[in-house]
Amino acid sequence: MLDLYFKVQDILRAAERYDEHFTAQLTAYGSALDLHILCLDPAPLWTPASAAGGPPPCSAQH
DSSP states (O other): OHHHHHHHHHHHHHHHHOSTTEEEEEEEETTEEEEEEEESOOGGGOOHHHHTTOOOSSOOBO
C-alpha cells in the first residue's frame, strides 16, 4: 500500500508541471496499464538547484 502511495505522489507531482513540454503514453498489457509521463523539453524546467544534484525535472514513470 505504501508503494502505491508513493507512485501516486510521483504522478501528482508530475501532473502539477504538465504542460506543452510533456506528453503521456498509456500502454495496455492485457489487464495491466503502464503510464509514462515523458518530458519532451526539460530546458524551461531546469534550475540551478537541479543542476547541482537535485532531482531531475522529468522523472515520473509508472
